[in-house]
Amino acid sequence: MNYNAKMKLVLFLGLSLGVFVWPGWCLSDLPENSDSPDALKQELQYLLSSGMAQSQDPAELRRLASLYLDLGYGFYLDHEKKLSSFQEGARLAKKALEQEESSVDAHFLYAANLGKAVQLQGLVAAALNLQTLKNHVNRVLDLDEEHAPAHHMLGRIYEELPWFLGGDSEAAGDYLKISISLDPHYAPGRLDLGKWYLKHGHSQEAVKEFIRVLETPPFEKRWIWERIHRPQAKMLLRQIRASESPDPPE
Numbered sequence: 001m002n003y004n005a006k007m008k009l010v011l012f013l014g015l016s017l018g019v020f021v022w023p024g025w026c027l028s029d030l031p032e033n034s035d036s037p038d039a040l041k042q043e044l045q046y047l048l049s050s051g052m053a054q055s056q057d058p059a060e061l062r063r064l065a066s067l068y069l070d071l072g073y074g075f076y077l078d079h080e081k082k083l084s085s086f087q088e089g090a091r092l093a094k095k096a097l098e099q100e101e102s103s104v105d106a107h108f109l110y111a112a113n114l115g116k117a118v119q120l121q122g123l124v125a126a127a128l129n130l131q132t133l134k135n136h137v138n139r140v141l142d143l144d145e146e147h148a149p150a151h152h153m154l155g156r157i158y159e160e161l162p163w164f165l166g167g168d169s170e171a172a173g174d175y176l177k178i179s180i181s182l183d184p185h186y187a188p189g190r191l192d193l194g195k196w197y198l199k200h201g202h203s204q205e206a207v208k209e210f211i212r213v214l215e216t217p218p219f220e221k222r223w224i225w226e227r228i229h230r231p232q233a234k235m236l237l238r239q240i241r242a243s244e245s246p247d248p249p250e
Helices: 003-018 035-048 057-073 080-099 102-120 123-143 146-158 169-182 187-197 205-216 221-245
Strands: none
Touching: 035 057, 057 102, 057 205, 057 221, 080 102, 080 187, 102 123, 102 146, 123 146, 146 187, 169 187, 187 205, 187 221, 205 221
8 A cells, every 4th residue: 555545545444434543643633734834843743643654655654764754854943853853854765765766756855865964964075965966956856857956956056065066156057947937836946047147146036036936926836835945035026125225325
C-alpha cells in the first residue's frame, strides 16, 4: 500500500471512530490548514511514531524527506536543528532513490536537503559535495526539463560558489530567469532573481521582482512565503528605496 493510500485509510478509520488516530490527538486538535508548520510537525511525529523512517516504500520516504526539508527551511531556527533536519531528509531521499532511481522528486529532495545541509556547514562541505549536488539536479532536469525548482537550485549553486569552484554569475542569472518563466508563482526563484539583479547593479529590475514576490503568493506552501519570502522582499524593497531617496537638505 503506497503512502497516499495509507493516509486515506488513517483518515477513514479516524473519522469512522469519531477520533483522529494520530497518537495523542483528536480530530479537533489538528490545525485546520494542512499547509502549515503545525500540521507538518504533527504529520512528521505521526509518521515517525508509526516507524515510517524504516520504510522501504519510496513514496513514504519521499514524504518524510519533504517534511524535513520544509521544516528545516521554513520553521526551525536553531542551527543544529536545521542541520539535523536537512541531513535526515537527505538520508531518506537517498534511501528512496535506492528503490526508485528514476524518481524526479527523490533526486530533487536529496539535492535540496543535502544542499541546505552543506550550506550550513560552510565552503569546505560545499566543495566536497558539489559534484554530487550537480549530478542529482542535472538528473532531475534529464527527467523533467521544466522543473522550476531544479533550475533555481542550479542558479543558486552557480551564484554562491566562488569562481575557482565553478561559480558563474551569468549562468546563475540564466537559470534563475528560467525558473520563474516556468512557474511565475515560484517565490524562492523570483526572490533570488531579485537579489541577483540587485547584486549586479540593476536595482529597478530587482524592485520589479520583489514587488512580484509580494503580489504573487504561491499556490502551495504559502506559510513559507509568509514567513520568509514576503518579509525578505519587503525588507529589500525598503533598502532600495531608502538608498535612492534624496538626502535631506542641510
